[in-house]
Amino acid sequence: xxxxxxxxxxxxxxxxxxxxxxxxxxxxxxxxxxxxxxxxxxxxxxxxxxxxxxxxxxxxxxxxxxxxxxxxxxxxxxxxxxxxxxxxxxxxxxxxxxxxxxxxxxxxxxxxxxxxxxxxxxxxxxxxxxxxxxxxxxxxxxxxxxxxxxxxxxxxxxxxxxxxxxxxxxxxxxxxxxxxxxxxxxxxxxxxxxxxxxxxxxxxxxxxxxxxxxxxxxxxxxxxxxxxxxxxxxxxxxxxxxxxxxxxxxxxxxxxxxxxxxxxxxxxxxxxxxxxxxxxxxxxxx
Amino acid sequence: xxxxxxxxxxxxxxxxxxxxxxxxxxxxxxxxxxxxxxxxxxxxxxxxxxxxxxxxxxxxxxxxxxxxxxxxxxxxxxxxxxxxxxxxxxxxxxxxxxxxxxxxxxxxxxxxxxxxxxxxxxxxxxxxxxxxxxxxxxxxxxxxxxxxxxxxxxxxxxxxxxxxxxxxxxxxxxxxxxxxxxxxxxxxxxxxxxxxxxxxxxxxxxxxxxxxxxxxxxxxxxxxxxxxxxxxxxxxxxxxxxxxxxxxxxxxxxxxxxxxxxxxxxxxxxxxxxxxxxxxxxxxxxxxxxxxxxxxxxxxxxxxxxxxxxxxxxxxxxxxxxxx
Numbered sequence: 001x002x003x004x005x006x007x008x009x010x011x012x013x014x015x016x017x018x019x020x021x022x023x024x025x026x027x028x029x030x031x032x033x034x035x036x037x038x039x040x041x042x043x044x045x046x047x048x049x050x051x052x053x054x055x056x057x058x059x060x061x062x063x064x065x066x067x068x069x070x071x072x073x074x075x076x077x078x079x080x081x082x083x084x085x086x087x088x089x090x091x092x093x094x095x096x097x098x099x100x101x102x103x104x105x106x107x108x109x110x111x112x113x114x115x116x117x118x119x120x121x122x123x124x125x126x127x128x129x130x131x132x133x134x135x136x137x138x139x140x141x142x143x144x145x146x147x148x149x150x151x152x153x154x155x156x157x158x159x160x161x162x163x164x165x166x167x168x169x170x171x172x173x174x175x176x177x178x179x180x181x182x183x184x185x186x187x188x189x190x191x192x193x194x195x196x197x198x199x200x201x202x203x204x205x206x207x208x209x210x211x212x213x214x215x216x217x218x219x220x221x222x223x224x225x226x227x228x229x230x231x232x233x234x235x236x237x238x239x240x241x242x243x244x245x246x247x248x249x250x251x252x253x254x255x256x257x258x259x260x261x262x263x264x265x266x267x268x269x270x271x272x273x274x275x276x277x278x279x280x281x282x283x284x285x286x
Numbered sequence: 287x288x289x290x291x292x293x294x295x296x297x298x299x300x301x302x303x304x305x306x307x308x309x310x311x312x313x314x315x316x317x318x319x320x321x322x323x324x325x326x327x328x329x330x331x332x333x334x335x336x337x338x339x340x341x342x343x344x345x346x347x348x349x350x351x352x353x354x355x356x357x358x359x360x361x362x363x364x365x366x367x368x369x370x371x372x373x374x375x376x377x378x379x380x381x382x383x384x385x386x387x388x389x390x391x392x393x394x395x396x397x398x399x400x401x402x403x404x405x406x407x408x409x410x411x412x413x414x415x416x417x418x419x420x421x422x423x424x425x426x427x428x429x430x431x432x433x434x435x436x437x438x439x440x441x442x443x444x445x446x447x448x449x450x451x452x453x454x455x456x457x458x459x460x461x462x463x464x465x466x467x468x469x470x471x472x473x474x475x476x477x478x479x480x481x482x483x484x485x486x487x488x489x490x491x492x493x494x495x496x497x498x499x500x501x502x503x504x505x506x507x508x509x510x511x512x513x514x515x516x517x518x519x520x521x522x523x524x525x526x527x528x529x530x531x532x533x534x535x536x537x538x539x540x541x542x543x544x545x546x547x548x549x550x551x552x553x554x555x556x557x558x559x560x561x562x563x564x565x566x567x568x569x570x571x572x573x574x575x576x577x578x579x580x581x582x583x584x585x586x587x588x589x590x591x592x593x594x595x596x597x598x599x600x601x602x603x604x605x606x607x608x609x610x
Binding site: 034082085086089091092093094095096097099100101102103104106107108110111214222225229258260261263264267268270271272274275276 | 339341343387388389391392393394395396398399400402403404406407410411413414527531534535538542572573575576578579580581582583586587590
């Protein structure tokens with residue numbers, strides 16, 4: 001029973017991990033860039049959600065939409081002013097530009113918000129649904145459902161809209177897409193905005209059960225990379241499977257190891273997968 | 287004599303004589319000592335990052351191994367840090383060989399990610415094994431009277447010369463490696479790994495040798511750091527920002543893959559950091575790091591080949607003009 005409970009928790013948390021990581025994988029899929037600063041956008045999303053709650057009294061689940069919009073706009077600017085310039089540069093430039101971005105965002109947040117921990121209070125924060133012997137935490141469930149909805153919305157956008165098709169075309173071959181009259185720069189801008197926006201959205205929906213502070217991103221960096229590497233960099237479907245896998249690994253290892261060592265388990269999974277199947281467990285298709 | 291050799295000789299003479307004009311226990315000499323140490327660390331990173339073009343974001347792993355090995359041996363068994371340094375370097379080299387196994391086939395982003403994970407693994411282990419490492423509370427080097435044998439001094443001056451010697455040694459290793467057969471093989475791997483393999487370069491072996499050298503040296507420098515600061519914790523020696531990213535940034539700023547790069551980079555970055563930290567009050571924590579990040583992005587966007595490159599280009603132009 002304890003194991004089943006851990007599995008349920010793992011799946012619910014994993015849903016959020018999936019959405020957060022879809023952002024990262026989307027950026028890689030369209031631009032071929034590994035964004036080391038991705039987790040910082042999650043932190044920004046949490047802060048937007050927090051401020052929307054503190055100033056406007058909005059529930060974080062509604063605030064998450066604002067977080068998405070704000071960070072989407074910021075992402076477009078970052079893509080236009082910074083990322084665009086290293087798209088054809090060697091990996092060293094791409095790696096260290098996003099590492100620089102990571103340092104800048106984290107410390108800007110430290111200056112702007114201070115280093116204290118903050119959390120929101122919601123009426124459903126500590127409530128749980130009872131299913132037989134199982135407890136389903138309401139904030140976990142709410143975050144999970146929001147994640148599923150946003151995942152579906154992204155899928156519809158990518159597969160049913162002109163923008164989505166144009167973006168996938170840009171991902172496959174930017175030059176060819178340009179020749180077909182697609183503004184590839186604009187598509188990349190939207191893709192980066194969408195990617196970091198989704199991650200920010202995921203950050204805001206976990207606010208009811210997660211405290212926010214400027215360095216919270218560090219807790220998610222390896223987690224997000226583990227998710228996308230498990231699923232294959234650039235694969236959205238892979239990120240969903242990877243997110244579930246990481247959620248389950250985390251909640252199962254929580255039963256066996258003390259808190260500090262849970263991350264260690266994740267690191268080892270990450271290194272093993274990277275070494276054995278860098279193209280991801282789900283397969284090369286994206 | 288080649289101009290670069292003349293330049294090196296002049297720089298070394300200045301570096302050797304400069305502290306005689308400074309207060310031996312003062313602030314300035316401390317900054318210079320840290321600068322020399324980071325130049326040496328960055329030079330060690332340069333063997334993997336510059337020559338083999340493998341962007342490691344996990345060099346803190348080796349650094350921390352060296353710091354902890356010598357300090358634990360000293361605390362528990364009273365062993366001289368010199369022996370601890372050798373033991374640490376051996377462990378660091380062994381760990382580098384171990385890390386090389388799974389990361390060998392990885393290129394670019396994947397290599398950076400994997401090494402980042404290894405560095406973080408070491409940080410987590412150091413934090414969660416208090417009986418050995420002292421855990422998050424950190425570990426102190428036990429006090430001893432001034433002695434070369436125990437590598438402990440009250441004045442900063444001996445440490446200055448220790449770090450200077452370390453920098454000269456590591457730079458010599460870098461220059462000899464770069465000019466030697468290994469350097470040519472590494473260059474082949476860097477330019478085109480597949481082609482290098484075809485012409486008979488054992489790319490896996492060449493990359494492992496570079497990693498082992500780099501890891502061993504980095505660990506030895508970790509011991510030097512521990513003896514210099516007397517106290518450290520997992521965040522300071524295994525930290526991603528304080529060590530791994532910083533040593534890479536120094537090399538990139540100065541000029542990646544060049545012998546002068548890490549030295550120039552360290553002499554720009556470390557004093558700049560110190561200035562920022564002393565000018566800004568404690569209330570504005572984060573501002574110096576913010577400046578740091580902006581600087582990193584600017585270098586990448588404006589001068590990705592580093593500060594040394596334009597100087598070299600200028601010197602080359604001057605030489606050709608004179609030859610005419």
